[in-house]
Amino acid sequence: MVKMSDVAKAANVSSATVSRVLAGSPHVSKETKERVLRVIEELNYKPNRLASNLRRMSAKTIMVVLPDITNPFFAKIVQGFEDVAHERGYYVLLGDTGNRLSLEREFIELSRERAVDGLILATARIPNKEIQEVSEHVPLVLACEYVDGLDIPTVSIDNVGAARAATEFLIESGHRRVAHISGPMAVVLSRDRVKGYRQAVQLHDLELDDRLIQEGDFTVQSGYHNMLKLLSLDNPPTAVFAANDEMAVGAIKAAKSLGIRVPEDLSVIGFDDIPLAMLVEPELTTVHQPQYDIGRHAMRMLLDIVEGRAPRRRQVVLSHRIVVRGSTMDVSGSEQTGNRVEGVTL
Template structure:
């Protein structure tokens, strides 16, 4: 079944069928319904490659994530796909596994015009390269970001939220507070460490270098770093951890060391993934509006694809401290 066959059955021109498929708002409701009725009856499928040649667009966007197994990114992806599908776009996914070379290879898809635009949920490439790419192609950053980069970006204020998490522990009476970071080459790790430091210093508390340990985003790394912290001559009574999965590793290490959470050790995570509500004890955490971040990122990408002007490029979404059992002594 060809487009010309659909046109003949609907008694319209092939150009009208094409407009119904690509620009339905430019076709009257009556004609649009008549054409769509024929399309549904004969189960017509447009030839994607042919459409790409005609319109110079693929109706496909690429989303690049640092770790597809992360529960956090799955929610962001749902937000992106929600808006994409509403606007006739398909989403393909690239998982870098935190490998910058893979990130480069996915960017080549955009350079070869195999996709109409890209949402990067990881931003570890050189700033100049990202700026050059964004000057030629539709590109949006979400979750991660680059200081001083003039590219549409959606994120939370990681410094402020980390400060909020640390101050919660201080308000509970803790003064010996440790922090397990993510990989320090990631801007999110550096900003959350900055927020932790700010909270400690503003409350006249010592920032002990021994209380700052670097993890690799995994349960296992946080488990091991927590054992190191607990083996210190003066161990911490509270730990702020880079993310919820790592916070689970911290809690497991505490339990295996014979400690009670939160009675002996209070723990705060980050991201508010679903597991943080079912893990024992439930984890106090910083909630990021994951679905909303994804939706906003895709909306911005659509503006770029359509060539629409943007008055604002930096969008900081609201986070929230969720207090649960891992910090509250019964």
């Protein structure tokens, strides 16, 4: 079936322009309009008129696009989405991209062509220009991620500050060789956490050794393999900050496979505070994200926009905290403390 995105590609215009042509908008040049209409005829594109008509009413449905539904980090966020939606009489339609850019685009296209009232992106890997175009046609909120330079409603934490706090926690515990296993660098959150790690190392006048930064993909397996690389260095780290809990668990497994004790020989701190953090041995020290609150805030903000009310704040930054458990050890002689709250709720 020919989609609007196919017409846009063939006509060398955006999907938003195709939509304007179909709607009879006067804000399209004659030349562009003729080119789009010619492509529509050539491809035999059939606009979804039923969806178009339904969009003028309320479908009472919100589409939520996730990067990986198998990642336990998103479970509580989705619960927050659904609880608020159900409280206000809406349904939630989930789209799992499996970290594939092509599927992200397809779900976004569905939100434009089908009868949904709004869209929440918990992944934002498409170019900024495309996100901006979507926001002009569908009420849109970003959850967890954000886009620099665009005034799109967003709910997240301060990832730079949280990563800096996690790294400083290890440094203040006496560690001088602190490594970082990052997420994929195509993701803005991964870049932010690397930035926070680098800031902490520099603030404490430690050597910034790029060999101590290894790029993972948020899976246990990548944490395992990257930890093996770090431990094979001539001067291996005594502590590691992993950009999520699953990679931190993989790092602990790698250390144990080599007979390295956690936390006696290697301290490990994760990020997110998913249930797995309490199940691994030793229990994982981690940065807690308020996952459920992220979901509730994002859905509440989106439904306010859908129902014609301007959100009180377009950028909501929720607090994070470090939860100290058994996977880290203070080697400086001072005592570690748990539940250190970092950041503020705006």
